[in-house]
Amino acid sequence: MVYDLDGDGKAEVVMRTADGTIDGKGKVIGDANADYREEGTFDPSRNQIMKQGRILKGKEYLTVFSGDTGEALHTIDYIPARGNVTDWGDAKGNRSDRFLACVAYLDGIHPSVVMCRGYYTRTVLAAFDWNGKELKNRWVFDSNNPGCENYAGQGNHNLRVGDVDGDGCDEIIYGSCAIDHNGKGLYSTRMGHGDAIHLTHFDPSRKGLQVWDCHENKRDGSTYRDAATGEVLLQIKSNTDVGRCMAADIDPTHPGVEMWSGDSQGIRNVKGEVIAPKMRNTPTNMAVWWDGDLLREMLDRNMIIKYDWENKKFVPLVKFTGTLFNNGTKSNPCLQGDMIGDWREEVLVRSEDNASLRLYVSTIPTEYRFHTFLEEPIYRISIATQNVGYNQPTQPGFYFGPDLIKMKGTFRGYQFK
Ligand SMILES: [Ca+2]
Ligand SMILES: [Ca+2]
Ligand SMILES: [Ca+2]
Ligand SMILES: [Ca+2]
Numbered sequence: 001m002v003y004d005l006d007g008d009g010k011a012e013v014v015m016r017t018a019d020g021t022i023d024g025k026g027k028v029i030g031d032a033n034a035d036y037r038e039e040g041t042f043d044p045s046r047n048q049i050m051k052q053g054r055i056l057k058g059k060e061y062l063t064v065f066s067g068d069t070g071e072a073l074h075t076i077d078y079i080p081a082r083g084n085v086t087d088w089g090d091a092k093g094n095r096s097d098r099f100l101a102c103v104a105y106l107d108g109i110h111p112s113v114v115m116c117r118g119y120y121t122r123t124v125l126a127a128f129d130w131n132g133k134e135l136k137n138r139w140v141f142d143s144n145n146p147g148c149e150n151y152a153g154q155g156n157h158n159l160r161v162g163d164v165d166g167d168g169c170d171e172i173i174y175g176s177c178a179i180d181h182n183g184k185g186l187y188s189t190r191m192g193h194g195d196a197i198h199l200t201h202f203d204p205s206r207k208g209l210q211v212w213d214c215h216e217n218k219r220d221g222s223t224y225r226d227a228a229t230g231e232v233l234l235q236i237k238s239n240t241d242v243g244r245c246m247a248a249d250i251d252p253t254h255p256g257v258e259m260w261s262g263d264s265q266g267i268r269n270v271k272g273e274v275i276a277p278k279m280r281n282t283p284t285n286m287a288v289w290w291d292g293d294l295l296r297e298m299l300d301r302n303m304i305i306k307y308d309w310e311n312k313k314f315v316p317l318v319k320f321t322g323t324l325f326n327n328g329t330k331s332n333p334c335l336q337g338d339m340i341g342d343w344r345e346e347v348l349v350r351s352e353d354n355a356s357l358r359l360y361v362s363t364i365p366t367e368y369r370f371h372t373f374l375e376e377p378i379y380r381i382s383i384a385t386q387n388v389g390y391n392q393p394t395q396p397g398f399y400f401g402p403d404l405i406k407m408k409g410t411f412r413g414y415q416f417k
Contacts, residue, residue, distance in 0.1 A: 001113045002067065003103045003384050005130040011067040012130060014113045016078055016099070019059050024070015030059055054093050056085045062115060062128065064135050074135045079126040080117055080142065089121035103384045104161045104170035105377060106181045112138055114172060119155025120193055125172065125179055139183030150188040151177050156213070157389035160199035162378040162397050164209050164227040170377070173199050173211055173227060187230035191220040196284075198247035199227055199378070200395035202257040203270040204403050209378075212259045214245035222261040224272070234272040238263040244284035248296035248393075249401030250307035251275060257401065260284065276312040283314060285331045287393040288345045289338075291317065292366035294402045299347060299393070301331045320360055323349040332391040337383045343370035345394070373400075 001014045019030035040052030060078035065071065082096055089095035100116040106127055116125045127138040143152035156175035164171045169181035175197065177188035194215045202210040202224070209227040221238030222245055225231060245261035256270035260282060266274040267282075283298035283305050290297040290304050297317060298305040302325055304318040325331040334357060335348040347360045373379040378397030386394075 001101050001103055001384060002387075003111055003113070005064075005103075005111050005113060006132040007110070008132065012073070013065040013067050013070075014101075014115075014128070014130070014135075015063060015065070016115065017061045017063040017072075017075065018055070021061075021063065021072075023063075023065060023072035025072075027072060029061060029063060029072055029075055034058060051092055056093050056096075057082070062135065064130050074130075074133070076135050076137075079115070079137060079140055080124040087122070088118055095121050098155075100155065100157075100159050100174075100388050101385070102159055102161050102172060102388065103381050104172055104181070105163075106138060106169055108163075108168040108170075108181075116155070116159070116174070118143075119153070119157075119175065121153055123152055123155055123174070125174065125183070127183060141179050141183045141185070148185055150190055151179075151185050153192055154188055154190070156194045156197050158195075158197055158392050159385065159388065160197055160211070160378075160392075160395075161381045161385070162199055162209060162227070164199075166208065166228070170381075171227075173197065176213065176215070178227070178230065186228075189223070189225065189230045189232065191215050191223060192217045194245075195243045195390055196245045196261075196392060198245070198259070198392065198395055199382075199397075200247065200257060201397065201399040202247065202259070204256060204399045204407065206270070209397060212245055212247045212261075214242040214261045216241045216243070222259075222264050224259060224268075224270075234268070236261070236264050236268075246284040246287065246298075246393075247395070248287040248298070249403075250295055250298075251309040252295060252402040253309065255403055256399065276309075279313065281314070286333065286336055286391070288336055288347060289400075290344065290347075290362050291364045292368070294368060294400065294404060296401070299333065299336060301325050302349065304347075318360075320347070320349055320358070322352050323358060324352055324354075325349065327391065330390055335383070335386055337386075337394045338373040338379075341372040341374065343368070343373055345373075 019034035021029040036055045036058030038051045038054045040049040043050045061075045063075040085096045106112045112127045114127045123143040125141040154177040160173040172179045176191040178186040180186040198212040211227045214222045222236045224234040242262045247259040249257045254269035260267045267276040283300040286299035288299040302320040302323045306317045339346045382394045
C-alpha cells in the first residue's frame with residue numbers, strides 16, 4: 001500500500017517483506033543469505049517439476065518504507081504467519097498466498113493499513129497503524145476464531161473500503177462479507193468468492209451505500225445488496241461462474257447507477273428491471289468519466305466506449321493507438337482515475353513497446369464544475385487499492401451522474417451549472 005499514513009505530507013510504502021529484502025538505502029532486512037525458493041519435485045503423472053521457485057516456508061515481515069528514500073523505517077513479523085501451507089487448503093501456496101490489502105480510516109480520523117491473507121478458505125485481516133516511528137497492530141480478524149466461520153471463503157480478488165454504517169469509521173467490504181471498523185464481523189452473505197465488485201451510492205432515493213457483486217459458485221450469480229447490512233436487494237441467480245460485473249450511470253432515463261454482469265440478462269436499473277437486452281461484447285472491465293456529460297463511459301482494452309442509451313448500443317468514442325492494456329481478458333489500464341484534479345478521469349497506459357507510460361486526458365469540454373473526486377475518501381481509497389488483485393474502476397462514496405441536476409443546490413454543498 002502507498003499512502004500518507006502519518007499525515008506528514010509524504011506517502012509511505014507498506015509491504016510484506018522477507019529475509020533478504022533490500023531497502024532503498026541498500027540495507028538488508030533479516031537474513032541476507034536465506035533462500036527459501038523451492039527446488040521443486042518431479043511429478044511423473046504430469047511429467048513436470050512442481051512447485052519450483054515457490055516460497056512455502058521462511059520468515060515473513062511487514063515493513064514500512066519511506067516513500068521519499070525507500071529506507072526501511074520499521075519491520076515487524078507479518079500477521080498472520082503462514083504456518084503450515086496445507087492448513088490454508090492446498091500444498092502449493094495457492095491458498096496461503098492469496099493477499100489483498102487496503103487503507104481504511106478505522107478510527108474515523110487516521111488512515112490504517114490493512115493486510116489480508118486468504119480468501120478462498122481461511123481469511124485473516126490485520127490492521128496496522130503507523131505513527132511515524134512504529135508500526136502497531138490495531139486488530140486481527142481471523143475466520144478461524146469461534147463464531148467467525150461464516151467469513152471463511154467469502155473474499156474476492158479485490159476489496160472495497162468505506163463507512164457503510166454511517167458511524168464515521170471505515171468498514172472493509174471483503175467480497176461477500178464485511179468487516180466492521182473495530183475488527184469484528186459486520187455480516188456475511190455466504191455467497192462466496194467473486195472476481196469483481198462495486199461499492200458506491202447507486203440509488204439517490206435510497207439511504208446509504210450499495211454493493212454490486214458477482215459470484216463464482218455457479219449458484220448465486222450477481223447480487224445487489226445494502227452495503228451496511230448485507231440485505232440482498234436484487235439477485236440474478238446463475239448456474240455459471242459469473243466472472244465480471246460492472247456498475248455505472250449510463251442511462252439518464254433511469255434513476256441511479258445502472259448495473260450488469262456476465263449473466264445479468266441485460267442492463268438493470270436500481271429497481272432490478274432490464275432496461276436493455278443482453279448484447280454481445282457489452283464492456284464489463286473498467287469505467288471512466290471521460291466526455292463532458294455526467295454519465296460514465298466504459299474503458300475496455302485501449303478504447304473508451306460510450307453507451308448510446310437512445311439506441312441501446314455501445315459505440316467506440318476514443319482509441320488510444322499504440323498502447324497496450326494489462327491482465328489479459330481484464331484489459332486494465334495501468335491506472336484510471338482523477339489524477340489531474342478536476343472531476344473527470346485520466347487514463348494511464350503503457351506504450352506498445354513497453355518503453356513508456358502515457359497519460360491520456362480528455363479534450364472534450366464540459367459544462368459542469370465539481371470538486372476533485374480525490375477529496376472523497378471512498379474514491380481516494382479506491383485508487384489506493386488499484387494495485388490489489390483484479391483492478392476495478394474507481395467509485396466515489398456518493399451518487400454521481402445526471403440525476404444530480406435534479407438535485408441542484410441540495411447536494412453536499414456542491415454547485416452544478
Ligand atoms: Ca507520511
Ligand atoms: Ca462505519
Ligand atoms: Ca441512470
Ligand atoms: Ca461522461
